[in-house]
Structure formats: structure tokens, C-alpha cells
Amino acid sequence: MIRILHLYNDLMNLYGEYGNVAVLADRLKDLGIEVETVKKSLGDDICFSDYDFIYCGCGTEKNLRLALSDLKKRKSEFDEAVKKGSIILFTGNAMSLLGKKLDDEDALNYGSFSSLTSDKRYTGDVVVKNDIFGEVVGFINKCILIEGSKEESLFDYLYKANDEDAHVEDNEFEGFHQNNIYASFIIGPLLVKNPVVLRHFVSLLSNIKDFEYNYPYAEESYQVTLKALKERM
């Protein structure tokens, strides 16, 4: 059985991020694997090591602070899960929880990058790329700039919308990857929108490399967006 933890489900679920957990569980079940999804939030007892996959999505800036404050109190248990090999995926501004600092506050310190909050917001469609996933589409909606070494960044940007409403020039640091920890500032159900990324996590969790993977609507959704964004490159 695969156990999935949707962490801070009622606090960090600003852009439909619960879809990431739902689609992952769905695909694993389609492979005949039993899946249990558990939601935990502030004040709950959480034994992180009980879970094979720990997901946290995006929240408001205030909610991110609450999540950080709560998670720091549980750092040793969280460390244990990381060491044990639980797969971690944090998306949207939850990525900032994994870095060294969020403004003046210490974060969980898995990455050496720091997050700086701005009073302006960067919003825009993006296409990013790396060797693991290929081209990934999504949307960034943040008021945080990342300071860190580009080597730690998970993705390279291929396209960033920069219209009049993208008030803040974003920097080039997008996403974070270290062993079994993954993060991206892309908001929303990015696993739904990017079948290759989803397949990667399905494969990691199921320990199956080759399996039939046929979800035409998800694939079409990805292709429609990729085409629309590439036309703007």
C-alpha cells in the first residue's frame, strides 16, 4: 500500500492543488496499487515517516508563515521521513519552506536558497525544462524572489509571460531537487497538467519502470497549453 500525505490541505490549497494528490492516487490505483490518502494540518498529530509521499501546495503569504512555523516544530520528524526515503513534493510558495531562509526566518534548510518576499507580485504562464521531465507547462503566481545558486534549481526557463501585469521581474531560479525532495514554484495541479511529471512520481512510488500509461485528456491538455505558450515564445 502507498500512503500519501496531503500536508496543510486546508491551509495550502490556494489554486486547486488538491488535484495533484487526487491524480497521483488515481494513477497508482489504475496500476492496481492500494492507496491511502491522508489530510493533515495545523495541530494534528503527524508521523511523517508513515508516508511514502508528502505533498504540500501553495498558500497565501500569511498561511505560508503559519505552515513554516508549524513545520519547523516538527523538523526532526520530517527529517526522519526524508532520510527514510519518503518522496517530498512541495509546489507554489511551499517551495520556500524547504530553503534556508524565508526573509529573516529560518526555513527547513534542505536547500541553500533563500526566499525574499516582495510587495509586488510576479504572475505569468511559464514553460520550464530539465533532463528529468522535459518541457513542463504551468503558471507562476508569487511575490517571492529566490536567491540561490543556479545549480540547485530544478528547471531552466524556456518561456516566461511578461505582460504589463507581471509587475516583478522574476529571477531564473525555478524549482528545487535534492535526492527525494522536489519543489517547484508552479502553482495548481501541475501533475494533472504535466503527464510526464506525474508518470515520474508514479514510477518512483510504484517501483515500476515500464507500464501502460494512457490518459488522452491529460495529454491533450498538456499539448494544448504547450502549443499556446510556444506560439508566444
Next chain:
Amino acid sequence: MKKILAIICARLLRFIGKLFKRGSSLPGKYALKIDPDILSELTLPSYVIAVTGSNGKTSTVEMIYQVLTAGGKKVIYNKEGSNQIEGVTTLLLSNCDIKGHVKCDVVLLESDERYARHTFKHFQPTHYVITNLYRDQMTRNGHPEWMYDIINESIYDKSLLILNSDDPLVSLFGHQHPNSLYFGINPQAMADDENISVYNDGVYCPNCKAKMVYDKHYFNHIGHFRCSNCNHQSKERLHEISSIDLKKGEMIIDGEYAIKLALKSLYNAYNILAAYTIACLLDVDKKVSINTLNNYILKNGRVVSFLLGDKEGTLLTSKHENSISYDQSLRVIANEDRDVTVLIIVDAISRKYFTSETSWLWDIDFDLLNKNNVKKIYLVGAYAADLAERFRFTAVDQKKIFIERDIEKSLETLKTDTIGNLYAVTCFSDQHKLLDRVVIR
């Protein structure tokens, strides 16, 4: 001198613009270039009413206009929906004399929530209605708390705030601005409802972030609430909906005034109540207000009856990137007893800008369509596959779902295959793709 020049320029451009049926922002834009302080230099009437919020601005403003006009007041408002500073400037300069005296009893403004802070630097409303703050157009707006801070910059002490008591984020403005009063639903007004939305933005107090307690949950974070920690709670209502039956489309205001709802949705009821509250504050006779609002059918094209071949249809215009707007439309359909076919079109996400962002589909409660009388659901447009994938995660029988990327083809099919009444749900950005191909009734 600059003032006079700006006024003349605006009026001239407005005149030319009307001849060519052009938008109403341009005259204001040029007037502001000539005299950036023109708005501060005008003499405004005793009442300047502004309406902002995520949803229902246009409808609320339209109803306020109708009740105040019925009450004998001369009202000017930005009916063309130009709700940023340029549009407001055009409106005021088109209705003032050469000395800058605005000639009316009431200036009524629909104010864009992001830009109100720029407009109200120059003058401030006497009455400032804030309807609600939802997840709306977040590709531009960030999120509701971000919008709260932006709207807060547009509020000055001299304005009387008229706030939705049932929206925890909106009513929070009253903590910082004591010159506030509230409208809302009496918690005894309707049978128990539960929050059946996909997400809940009312879990944590927007003031202190402790857990909230809801005695009644109308939809999403809207309800009768109190914080478990601080003093933030639903406020005492100056005017209220005392009872409401959405199925029958009836409500009672202030315990005595019955209103028939042309559109049977709760947020239409809130908009009506907001208009009624303003009318009371401006001393419009209550019976005149009620008569005007009774069975009032919005003229802003949000609900359109049409014929597709011989099939009867109703368009419920909803806002893309706004799940609560969609949920309200889906609730109207869910309240239907007749057999229905549903058409959902997501083709261009916005008419004003490009984005391919579809996360908002995951915030819509499509399970509202999981009903026996919903016979077929057509998912149509460029983002039909996004919709189809979203529907896989509902309890809706997948056999009822039909996917079509081409809108015209889907309408041809629906001419013969519609079962019962056809409900179309889509946005302003896509609705013409339907309305251009049907007979509007």
C-alpha cells in the same frame, strides 16, 4: 486653465467616441494627461457611491441605479463598465459644467478592485460598498488576501463602508474602519446548509488565523461565523435577508418586504440586499425600492434565454477563473426539476489577456451536476480536455459526458441531441461564440 482644457478635451473626445461607438476610457485618459489632478478639482454631488468586490459589481450597480432613479434621484454611473480611473474620469467630465460642477444628485461608480486605490486618491466616495472577496481572476489578482490589502489602500476615513457581514474577509475592513455598517443574511433565514464547495477559504480567521466556527455556511467562506480566538465575527446587520427559499425564488427583507428572485441564486440575493441598503441610506421610500427590485431582471446579459433549433436554452454567464461564479450557475441548474442538458464552454480563458492557466477548474464544484435529471454534459472549446480530465474526478457518470473541441460542431449536435432544457455555462470571453449561433429570445 488646465482644468477647463481637460474638460473640453474629454467632452469632445466623448462626442467623437459616441459617433464611432468607441469605448469610454480614452477621453478620460487624455484629460488626465492634460490635467493629472482633474479629479480632485471637480465639485461632486453630496452622494458618491462606489461598489467594489470580486463578484456582482455590475449587477449591484445596475440595481442601485434603478432604485435610486425610481426614488427620484438623478444618477450618473459608468454603465459601460469602464471601472478604472480613465473611465471614471470620462464619466465625471462628460457630466460636469465648464467649471467642473458635476450635475447630478448621485455619482455611482463600479470600481475595479485593483484600481480603486488610484481613483480614490483624488476623491473619496461618501458610500463605499464592498460586496465580497472570492478567488477571482487569480492570474492577475494573486489571491483574496492580496486583494484585501490592495482594496484597503483605497479606503479613507470619510467614506462610510457598507460591508457584507457574512464574508469574513470583507467584514474585516470594519475592524480598521469604524465608519462601517453591514448587510447580510439572518442565520435563521434558510434551512441548514453546509459548505459543499470543493475548497473552503473560511477555515482560518483572516484576522488572527485561528480556527473559525460557522453556525451557518451558505457557500464557501460565506456564512454566519465567529473566530475561536479573536473578536472577529459576523456583525450586526443594518438590513438583512430574514428568510429565503431559493427553490421557490422568494426572500423576505427586514422581516416584511417580499422579493421574488428572477435569478434564483444566493449571490443575486446579496446583490439585491446591497442595493436595498443603499436605497435606505439615501432615503428612498422602501416600497419604491421593493417594487423596483421585485422580480428585477438584470439587463447586463448574465442570464439569456435562447433557441437552438427548436431546443430551448438558457445561458448562465459565469466568470472563467472564478469558481464561485461557476458554482452559483451550477446550483441554479442543480435546483432544476426538469430534465436538462448542460453545455460548458472554455475556449478563451480571458477576453482581455492571454493565459492558458486552468487550475481554477479544480476549484469548481462540478459534482453539483451529479443528478439524475442532468441527462448529458457537453464539454466544449479549446480547453475541453482540461474539463474532461477534471470531470474524471467527479462522481458524474462518465457516460453522460461528451467532449467536443469545436463549438460550432457541438451546437449542431445539440440541435438534435439535447434532452430537456439546455443550460449553457460560459464566460463573457466565450459567450458570443454561442449567442452568435442561436436565436436570442
